[in-house]
Amino acid sequence: MKTTLFYRFYKQKLAFFGLLIFCLISLCGIYAPLFTSGMPLLIVYKTKLYFPLFSHLFYKGYFSKSIDLFFNLLMFFLPLFFLIQFCLKKNLRKIAYLTTIFLFLFIFSFILKGAVKNPAHLPSEEWYHTSALLPNKTKALIVGQLLQKEKRNRDLISLLETKGYSYQRDTMDPKKKLWLQVQQNHVSLIVFPFIKLYHWEENAYGQQEINQILPWYHTTRLNRKDLVAGLIFGIRPCLMTGIASIALALLLGITFGTISGYFGKNIDLCCARFFEIWEAAPTFFILLLITSLVHSKSIFLVIFILGIFTWTRFAQFIRAEVLKQKALPYVTAAHNIGFSHFKIMTSEILPNALFSIITLIPFAMIGAISQEAGLSFLGLGEENSSSWGVLMDEARHAFPLESYLLWPPACLLTCMLVSIALIGDGIRNCLDPKFRIE
Amino acid sequence: MGHYLFKRLLLLPLTLCIILLLNFAILNLAPGEPTTQMDLSATGEAVGTQKSSSTNDPYILFRQHYGLHLPIFINRWPLIKKSKLLQALSQLHTQKKDSSELNYSHYQNLKRGWRDRGKYIPKLLFEVLEGDLDLPLKIEALNLLVNSGIRCGYQSSFLTNKQKLENQKISKNNLFLSTQSLLKTADQNAFETNLHALKQWAEANQLLEPYSFSQKIHILFTETRFFCYFSKVLRLDFGTLRNDSNKKVTHEVFKRMKYSIVLCAFPLLISFVLCQFFGILMAYFSNRWIDHGLSIFFLVLYALPIFVVCPFLIEKIALHHHFFFSKIPIPLSGFHSSDEIYHSLLSYQRLKDISLHILLPLLASLYHCLAVQSRISKTAFLEALSQDYIKTAKAKGLKTSYILYNYVGRNAGITIITSLTTSIGVLLSGSLIIETLFGIDGFGKFFYSGVLNRDYHVILFSTLLGSFFSVTGYLLGDICYASLDPRVRFT
Numbered sequence: 001m002k003t004t005l006f007y008r009f010y011k012q013k014l015a016f017f018g019l020l021i022f023c024l025i026s027l028c029g030i031y032a033p034l035f036t037s038g039m040p041l042l043i044v045y046k047t048k049l050y051f052p053l054f055s056h057l058f059y060k061g062y063f064s065k066s067i068d069l070f071f072n073l074l075m076f077f078l079p080l081f082f083l084i085q086f087c088l089k090k091n092l093r094k095i096a097y098l099t100t101i102f103l104f105l106f107i108f109s110f111i112l113k114g115a116v117k118n119p120a121h122l123p124s125e126e127w128y129h130t131s132a133l134l135p136n137k138t139k140a141l142i143v144g145q146l147l148q149k150e151k152r153n154r155d156l157i158s159l160l161e162t163k164g165y166s167y168q169r170d171t172m173d174p175k176k177k178l179w180l181q182v183q184q185n186h187v188s189l190i191v192f193p194f195i196k197l198y199h200w201e202e203n204a205y206g207q208q209e210i211n212q213i214l215p216w217y218h219t220t221r222l223n224r225k226d227l228v229a230g231l232i233f234g235i236r237p238c239l240m241t242g243i244a245s246i247a248l249a250l251l252l253g254i255t256f257g258t259i260s261g262y263f264g265k266n267i268d269l270c271c272a273r274f275f276e277i278w279e280a281a282p283t284f285f286i287l288l289l290i291t292s293l294v295h296s297k298s299i300f301l302v303i304f305i306l307g308i309f310t311w312t313r314f315a316q317f318i319r320a321e322v323l324k325q326k327a328l329p330y331v332t333a334a335h336n337i338g339f340s341h342f343k344i345m346t347s348e349i350l351p352n353a354l355f356s357i358i359t360l361i362p363f364a365m366i367g368a369i370s371q372e373a374g375l376s377f378l379g380l381g382e383e384n385s386s387s388w389g390v391l392m393d394e395a396r397h398a399f400p401l402e403s404y405l406l407w408p409p410a411c412l413l414t415c416m417l418v419s420i421a422l423i424g425d426g427i428r429n430c431l432d433p434k435f436r437i438e
Numbered sequence: 439m440g441h442y443l444f445k446r447l448l449l450l451p452l453t454l455c456i457i458l459l460l461n462f463a464i465l466n467l468a469p470g471e472p473t474t475q476m477d478l479s480a481t482g483e484a485v486g487t488q489k490s491s492s493t494n495d496p497y498i499l500f501r502q503h504y505g506l507h508l509p510i511f512i513n514r515w516p517l518i519k520k521s522k523l524l525q526a527l528s529q530l531h532t533q534k535k536d537s538s539e540l541n542y543s544h545y546q547n548l549k550r551g552w553r554d555r556g557k558y559i560p561k562l563l564f565e566v567l568e569g570d571l572d573l574p575l576k577i578e579a580l581n582l583l584v585n586s587g588i589r590c591g592y593q594s595s596f597l598t599n600k601q602k603l604e605n606q607k608i609s610k611n612n613l614f615l616s617t618q619s620l621l622k623t624a625d626q627n628a629f630e631t632n633l634h635a636l637k638q639w640a641e642a643n644q645l646l647e648p649y650s651f652s653q654k655i656h657i658l659f660t661e662t663r664f665f666c667y668f669s670k671v672l673r674l675d676f677g678t679l680r681n682d683s684n685k686k687v688t689h690e691v692f693k694r695m696k697y698s699i700v701l702c703a704f705p706l707l708i709s710f711v712l713c714q715f716f717g718i719l720m721a722y723f724s725n726r727w728i729d730h731g732l733s734i735f736f737l738v739l740y741a742l743p744i745f746v747v748c749p750f751l752i753e754k755i756a757l758h759h760h761f762f763f764s765k766i767p768i769p770l771s772g773f774h775s776s777d778e779i780y781h782s783l784l785s786y787q788r789l790k791d792i793s794l795h796i797l798l799p800l801l802a803s804l805y806h807c808l809a810v811q812s813r814i815s816k817t818a819f820l821e822a823l824s825q826d827y828i829k830t831a832k833a834k835g836l837k838t839s840y841i842l843y844n845y846v847g848r849n850a851g852i853t854i855i856t857s858l859t860t861s862i863g864v865l866l867s868g869s870l871i872i873e874t875l876f877g878i879d880g881f882g883k884f885f886y887s888g889v890l891n892r893d894y895h896v897i898l899f900s901t902l903l904g905s906f907f908s909v910t911g912y913l914l915g916d917i918c919y920a921s922l923d924p925r926v927r928f929t
Contacts, residue, residue: 014730014734273449276449276453276912277453277456277457290464366740366741370743373743373745374743374744374745374871377745377871378871389745392745392746395749396745396749403749403753406746406749406750410743410746410750413743413746414738414741414742414743414746417741417742417743418737418738418741420741421737421740421741422737425733425737
């Protein structure tokens with residue numbers, strides 16, 4: 001009978017279900033532009049293939065938040081990581097991972113500086129008069145964008161007519177419309193994004209009256225941006241906070257914990273007192289303080305502060321583990337052979353101590369995601385971000401007229417947190433030697 | 439154990455001191471203008487306004503009240519060198535720093551900073567004024583001298599005679615000095631006359647004597663923000679509110695503390711009782727439907743964030759609905775009814791009124807604690823139930839209830855109590871959102887509005903109180919742990 005870790009995890013149906021939900025949500029979040037964006041994915045114009053969305057993926061003018069650009073790049077690198085994990089041999093894997101990570105950071109730094117120019121650069125306002133002079137690619141991109149706008153207007157109007165509400169949203173210049181109708185004949189195939197046809201940062205022109213009539217998945221937020229697009233793109237800051245702040249906390253916690261546990265006596269005494277003092281500082285209060293003092297609000301500040309204040313938990317845990325391990329004879333043997341302190345810490349003690357910290361990580365992630373959503377809810381996170389806390393904050397302001405906006409982000413946040421908690425429970429049961437698989 | 443307890447009790451004030459120091463450093467070293475005032479709107483968000491930073495009296499008074507006119511840790515201003523002064527004068531005059539334009543806020547900061555420094559270097563300023571310099575720079579130096587001499591008097595409802603005399607002297611000085619400042623376009627004659635008058639004034643007030651060594655040491659340590667604040671703290675004087683200087687911070691906080699304590703202590707007690715019940719249920723019937731159902735239920739409760747539950751309770755349950763089997767409408771906000779109604783009620787009616795009002799907030803602060811404690815107690819009971827001595831006791835024929843009470847309960851209780859005491863600090867910070875949304879005038883809301891107003895005294899005292907509760911919680915947990923488990927020995 002197989003007794004590997006993954007098999008033990010897989011056998012617990014609930015935990016596996018949690019892992020599935022989490023993977024589903026994070027894939028949705030990483031590949032979010034495919035599900036909801038303002039450009040079609042594929043357009044065949046004059047028998048040539050063009051990809052409007054992919055041309056705009058790294059363009060800073062379209063995706064203005066750097067988190068979006070990060071995840072857009074990750075969209076392409078994720079299959080690469082999977083390939084490395086499952087197809088390469090073990091020796092090559094480390095080098096392959098390192099090279100891909102360096103490549104990723106290199107390309108990301110270029111994108112951040114604004115290396116990608118506007119793919120659909122228009123020379124003047126009334127461009128459709130001289131449209132014959134534009135290159136085919138620009139025409140294809142623009143035609144695709146306008147066709148998408150037409151389609152979503154048509155869908156909205158037909159939906160509202162079934163509810164008995166007549167709605168006019170005709171904002172296009174008639175000459176432009178004529179030009180579009182001519183160009184439409186050149187288009188043989190167009191593929192729209194799968195779920196919604198709005199980009200989360202663009203104005204969806206919703207109104208309060210029609211919001212009351214429509215079902216929740218067609219409504220707009222308080223600032224008139226699309227709700228579902230905001231929800232899907234809101235997975236990105238959530239994931240980023242969960243992983244990045246815990247990574248920072250782990251880094252600090254493991255370093256300080258190992259140092260404190262390994263070199264006993266005086267250093268241990270000072271470090272243990274330092275952990276106590278840092279832990280006793282009330283995190284939420286100091287969080288509020290720092291975010292309100294520093295005037296530039298950004299998500300990286302939030303991640304930094306969350307990481308800075310959760311490392312003590314890991315440090316105390318690791319310190320206890322390292323103290324236990326240090327008493328075992330293999331450490332004395334390693335010392336006698338002549339290994340340096342650093343080598344003993346990293347290759348002998350840490351692999352055994354880290355094993356039990358895996359159970360702490362999911363619950364720490366839940367705490368970090370909750371706190372980030374809480375900070376955005378209070379208005380101290382990044383402004384105009386798609387984070388779920390910001391959505392819930394807007395809904396709270398609209399109480400009680402448009403307060404139905406509160407429930408979709410709340411449900412999604414709860415689903416995410418519950419799935420991570422299920423994974424955490426599953427891992428804890430896996431590693432518990434007394435747990436029996438039925 | 440007494441020795442360990444003694445060491446921990448010694449450590450308590452040390453921890454609090456270091457936390458206070460940390461907060462003080464963060465507040466003072468952080469960028470941002472202290473006069474930015476943000477208001478708390480009705481829905482609990484932060485709306486910002488900026489007060490004008492000029493030389494008007496309330497602003498100077500504000501700076502003096504908080505000691506912002508002094509340096510933070512040590513005061514080396516009496517030792518400023520002449521070259522530095524000359525450099526500053528040229529920067530102030532030309533409004534340029536290393537040939538790049540200073541923007542407005544930097545220029546204001548520079549002006550303010552040198553105005554504070556000017557108080558300690560009158561002799562140097564006079565040296566500069568009588569030396570060889572261009573006229574514009576000399577005018578700049580004269581204005582600096584005049585502005586740094588202007589002080590704020592004592593402002594309070596009750597002044598002693600000594601303070602009144604001081605105020606008279608200060609106002610005479612201020613009156614004289616305000617006539618002596620010069621425009622930048624003044625000519626040499628006006629400058630000469632003003633300089634002469636100022637020199638006479640300075641000699642009359644004994645400003646030109648150099649500082650003795652002991653005076654310098656005294657200034658070095660005691661005329662700093664650090665010393666100002668901490669000398670007051672050691673006398674347990676935590677300052678007054680920023681907007682209303684008659685109200686003391688400690689008084690305001692303790693006035694609101696009773697609401698927050700009720701919202702924190704009752705959930706703790708209730709969840710302590712309930713979690714043991716649920717824990718035994720889940721552990722005894724482990725891996726059956728009850729266990730799975732309750733586990734999932736508590737998992738969902740654990741993952742629900744509080745700012746989702748509060749609006750849900752307010753909107754879906756409280757709004758337009760009544761309590762079960764009665765016609766009483768569920769109150770939406772507040773700790774008790776409005777003051778007129780509350781004061782006219784008898785004591786048992788008051789109790790009923792309060793309990794109706796805090797039912798929903800209690801629920802909101804209870805659910806998370808209950809979920810966490812139930813999970814922990816389930817683990818504790820499971821571990822105790824799987825021990826060998828339980829099997830022996832069952833084999834001997836003891837009753838199940840006897841085993842559960844005597845053997846399992848005592849051994850599992852240790853873990854449960856320690857986890858309960860360590861969650862005191864968490865509860866206090868969680869009460870912030872509940873108070874804001876339910877409109878209860880409690881400690882969390884007060885602290886939050888203090889943070890938005892940048893009321894330094896309130897912030898420092900509140901963080902101190904919060905960490906005091908956390909540290910006490912940990913200490914209590916350790917004491918309980920040591921006293922309940924005879925195997926634990928602290929070396």
